[in-house]
Amino acid sequence: MNKKTTKIMDKWLNLLSKKLSGLKTSDRKDIIENYRDLWNEELSLNKSANEILLGLRPIDEIAKELYEEFEVIKKSKSDVTKIKIVNSKSEATSSWIKSINNGFIKIFGFTYSVMAILLSFIFFISFVAIIILIPVALVLAFINYEFLVVLPLAIGVMGIGIILAIFFYFLSSSSYLTVKTIFNKWFGKSKEFKDKKKILSRLMLIMIIIGGSMAGIGAVTSTVGNHSIYGSVLSGNYLNHSEVENFQLNETITKAFDGKESEFSAKSIVYVDFDWGLTPWTIFEAKQDKDLSNNQIAIQKHFNFKESLGNEFKITEKPEASYWEKNENSSYDTGRLYLKFHISAPWNAKFLSITPIKYEIAYNFKINDTPVENIIVRF
Structure with missing residues (x-):
């Protein structure tokens, strides 16, 4: 038995085992061993893996019959799984095409990763700049203007600053996670990470609502009335x-x-x-x-x-x-x-x-x- 045939047989038996997950472990093990013996018997007659697969019923049909035989109702519905039967020529061609596709995917993944890293860095710097510059600007504003005159504007600017900071943080975080996902396909799939992500998303949503409210209040109170900081400019007074x-x-x-x-x-x-x-x-x-x-x-x-x-x-x-x-x-x-x-x-x-x-x-x-x-x- 060559490696290719062994691989096809093991794949078929593994898929059948998954389909029979609703049975007891001992029953499932016996069934798999019986089908393994069937495969070995057919192979001893010099049959190819493709011929054996053509002679077997679909896995879903086998699983359904066994569940009925053991009077077990399966709780979850599994996806229908198919085994593709190919000859040696088509398999070689498919393997060659797959290797080329994998090469392109790796090159694209590397290029995208580098760009994502640069974008992540730029967005992170923008996020830090906003966090630093807005307080400095507000301090200068309070130095140059009377406190009550500039206060509404300061509230609005802080609100806009919160929204911009969250925006650049989100872009930076997204770029970072993209890079992590490319290099580690399992990254971000743990329950703990999802829970943290949900909490962070809710917190950001609350902050965006607060920031938007502050920006709106600041915009209105800074422009309405002849005694507001911009209302006085608009009216010329x-x-x-x-x-x-x-x-x-x-x-x-x-x-x-x-x-x-x-x-x-x-x-x-x-x-x-x-x-x-x-x-x-x-x-x-x-x-x-x-x-x-x-x-x-x-x-x-x-x-x-x-x-x-x-x-x-x-x-x-x-x-x-x-x-x-x-x-x-x-x-x-x-x-x-x-x-x-x-x-x-x-x-x-x-x-x-x-x-x-x-x-x-x-x-x-x-x-x-x-x-x-x-x-x-x-x-």
Whole structure:
């Protein structure tokens, strides 16, 4: 008897034994031995394994008859099992194809495992970053803003942080388990692991509900009402404002022209440039105010920062950088006057600007006895 025949016989007997699991062990053992003897007898007559299988009834039919004979009702329904009968040529072909498929599966499994490991690492780093950065951002927010002003936003951010942290943790965990499953097919099938997974899933669901509620409450209370941190921005009624700062620019303009004021005409343009560098989120509103003195700019800051912090935003002239540039190539623009300003901000406002600071700018220019209409304010 060759190994191939022995393997087929043992497989058939094992399947029959499983089908007879409802019988007593002694009865099942006797039946299996009887069928083993039958196989050996048939093999002694030089019959092939395929011929023997063709002469036997289906295993399900044999099992049913034996259960009826022993008057046993089987409690669980087993799956129908079939033994495929092949000849030597088809078996060799099948084995060759199977080896190729296994090779592709191994390559794909290895590639996917490497990608899953990288994704797991990236998602885990994102999870850790959220856990670390959100508390830091909240601390800076409470430094820059009044406690009651930023509290609703902090609640919303913490809620969003919880959801994002769970999301990246889930992605990281899924990638990790994928790798484990590829290298160990039995990983994650123990009852203990499933129980832990159920507990963790329920805990995450509860945290997502809590995080979503916090995010919703934070979003509403941060945007509704003129006294909320973003509601005040949307309505234009900022919570704090500075005193009006006035800049008289006659001397700066005189130095910029350097005796060439006569080149300025009604078609000339004045650019008021604010170099705000690393200052935070900034918006501005500029308008002409003829109640101001000639060549005067008035600036008022509106902000939601703490009042003491907002007053640390400093605006200074840069007369050395201001200059006049004559344009001889255009009849619509005879020249341009550039007036330069610099805005500096405190360090903590640079790192966390969650609301804008608004500059309300009023100006009035008259150069070479010519009222200036073409004025452009740039940040």
